[in-house]
Amino acid sequence: MGRNLFLQTGLITLLAVSMAAPAFAMGPGGFGKSLMDSKAVRLLVERRSSIGPKAFRVFCKSSPRDCRGGGASVTSLGKTTFEKLARINRAVNRAIKPKTDIRDIWSINVSQGDCEDYVLTKRRKLIAMGIPASSLRIAVGTTKRGVGHAVLIIRSTAGDLVLDNRNNSIRPWYKTDIKFLAMTSSNAKTWRYLR
Numbered sequence: 001m002g003r004n005l006f007l008q009t010g011l012i013t014l015l016a017v018s019m020a021a022p023a024f025a026m027g028p029g030g031f032g033k034s035l036m037d038s039k040a041v042r043l044l045v046e047r048r049s050s051i052g053p054k055a056f057r058v059f060c061k062s063s064p065r066d067c068r069g070g071g072a073s074v075t076s077l078g079k080t081t082f083e084k085l086a087r088i089n090r091a092v093n094r095a096i097k098p099k100t101d102i103r104d105i106w107s108i109n110v111s112q113g114d115c116e117d118y119v120l121t122k123r124r125k126l127i128a129m130g131i132p133a134s135s136l137r138i139a140v141g142t143t144k145r146g147v148g149h150a151v152l153i154i155r156s157t158a159g160d161l162v163l164d165n166r167n168n169s170i171r172p173w174y175k176t177d178i179k180f181l182a183m184t185s186s187n188a189k190t191w192r193y194l195r
Helices: 002-024 028-037 054-062 079-095 115-128
Strands: 046-050 136-142 148-156 159-163 170-172 179-184 191-194
Touching: 054 115, 079 115, 079 159, 079 170, 115 136, 115 148
Parallel strands: none
Antiparallel strands: 046 191, 136 148, 136 179, 148 159, 159 170, 179 191
């Protein structure tokens, strides 16, 4: 009886600790660790081709080097890579003052701009830090309020993770308030509808 009680207590303690772990995972180190340790990898499902937003096509004509792919289409997510993602996400979110475009113009390295300007700036900086361009995807969708929104997604060994200008945390796509509609493929000029 004493041994069974000891085992039951141990199992209950183990269960309680494992259930509490996500609560401690909100900090930059803890959250990244929980992402890297995750066994279930969830990716956005790509469907048929899409032409993508017109403003993106215009941007690519004027800045073709920022619209190329290259390297691995999935990035291995280790501590160093996660720290790079977190650092760039925070830095760009701080550096750009939010301002809605009157005309939809996608720009890079601006002092003020809207969601896609954050995305393009983060993408360029992460590529410069060695993150493969083909693993950095631009996604568009709508928020729960029905507002159009763009984010940067890194396709990683921990799944598709979102870098959003509305917050500094890096989250799995399914833990955001975005209904994803389309995303670039590993070739940044090719867009795909999403399920």
